Amino acid sequence: MSSSTGYSHRQRAMSWIFILLGVYFGVKVGEWFNFISHQIEEAGQTGLSVLLPYLVVIPVFFLGIVVHEAGHWLASQLVGFRCVGITIMWLHLERKRYRWHVRLGARAERYWGLVRVLPLNFENHRRRLSLIIAAGPVASILAGAFTLALGWHMYSSTLLTSQASIGAFATNQGLLIFGWYSLFLGVVSLIPYKSITDGGLLLGIMRNNSVWKRQLVLQRLISASYQGTRPRDYDTALLEQALAHPDNSATDCYAHLYAYAHALDSKDIESVRLHLNAALDLKHLTTKLFQRHLFCEAAYCSAVLMNEPDNAQHWLKRAEQMKPLTLKEGAFTRAAVAYSVQDNETAQRLIEQCYQELDDEPDAGARIQGFDRLKELHELIKLRTAIVAKTVA
Known part of the structure; x- marks a missing residue:
């Protein structure tokens, strides 16, 4: 079997794992909705039986992503990276030259949450970047475990021994559902699926293959640009490395765009045409x-x-x-x-x-x-x- 065929089978298997996990999680959420609605009706609060589950689930879903991305962000600050943007569902925080800009808009494609960081230097780069990527799942798993423990303690010490208020019941259910969701998010994000999940990114870094090496070259170009290197002064050796070994991925398109910017700033019109047309031909990958x-x-x-x-x-x-x-x-x-x-x-x-x-x-x-x-x-x-x-x- 060729390596490409093996890769295809692995990706198909991972896709099925995600589908099955999604179905299982959906069934469990449905069961929880029925359970909490039944408990509310038994308490005589029939008006809340439809509304309260949503009042719990939506904030929990948002908070779970916040905790996960906060793990990435905190690790990036500890290892000396610069954060240039954070996306959490439809909330976008973008670093401008003098300020942070907050806006609401469409979520990032393929992601519910995203932290964009840039290295200020490339010393021990693989290790530092691996820590940043791993910090998100670790934060989710730790937060989930702690919240589940707190929820079960509250359930056993309060809800089983007295007539709890609807507020206490909702709080307890919120803690439990957040705990399970956070654990689920942490574990699933470690599954190595392409470069979409944290696990996929970590696997690419550990393998140190040509795909990762090209992405590292692009990171060097992006970092240099943010620190004041205009496109015509890009290291041409880096541009050549970025364009080498195309693999029909979005990286090919990004590499041609940086080569286009270099050509445009250098007034090389023929190269401008060449690289812009090449990037347009690969646009469907982005x-x-x-x-x-x-x-x-x-x-x-x-x-x-x-x-x-x-x-x-x-x-x-x-x-x-x-x-x-x-x-x-x-x-x-x-x-x-x-x-x-x-x-x-x-x-x-x-x-x-x-x-x-x-x-x-x-x-x-x-x-x-x-x-x-x-x-x-x-x-x-x-x-x-x-x-x-x-x-x-």
Whole structure:
């Protein structure tokens, strides 16, 4: 059997494990709903029999993810990584240049919770990153065990010896359901399924295979950018390593995007075309949010570098179809497209808005290149405006 076939069988087996665990967990939650509704009705609180289970389950589900991600975050701070973002369901905390930004929005694709961290140095990197990844499941398992012990103690010492209030009953059930859910989350997240679970990430690091090595190269590029290295100054040896040994994964697309940024900042138009087209060909391997970013870059290149207004509008429309752009998110791309269709007034207004937004960009290297791109587009708009004014005169 080939290694790829063996890998496919393992992934299929893991998928079935997740499905069976999900079914089991769903059945147990259904049984618990029936149990708690029955207990509430026996207590004469029939109005709460439908509402109370949801009042317990939803906060417990949210809190379980908070504890898990808090484990990742705390470990990252202890081993010297920089946290740049935290996502918990629909709550997003994003590190800006001067502040933290809190917003509500769609959850991260494939994840209910996510902590994004960057290494400030690469000394003992594998060990430190492994600790960060393992800390989430450990936090969930410890919190689950402690909460279950507390819940059972409360049940045996209070609920079995006296007529408990509905509040005490709900608290006890909340502790028990949180304990079981937290244990479940901790154990399941350790199952090595692709690179989606903590277990999958840990397995990749331990194997130290080519996939992990390419991801490490990308981490070096990202870290360098955040610390002020603009794309044209990227280590070309790292870019070559990132592009080597493609494996038809999202890493291939990310590698081409960094090579594209390097080429764009170096004014190498042929390489810009090459790497952007390669990234677009691999877009299906990435998230919708990343695909939208690719479409925005394609719109910019069509508008400013290729002077193709129809293509620029096409790519902007594709980006909007993938996920609607807010006024802040799409200002620069819209400015470029407006310039390409000779709507100089709109382009000028959007450019002015971009300067303030870009100043808050936490990625120092991207910020430096971004200001240069803004200035270049701004100069083109002013030049065209002057030509139009002279022609009219």
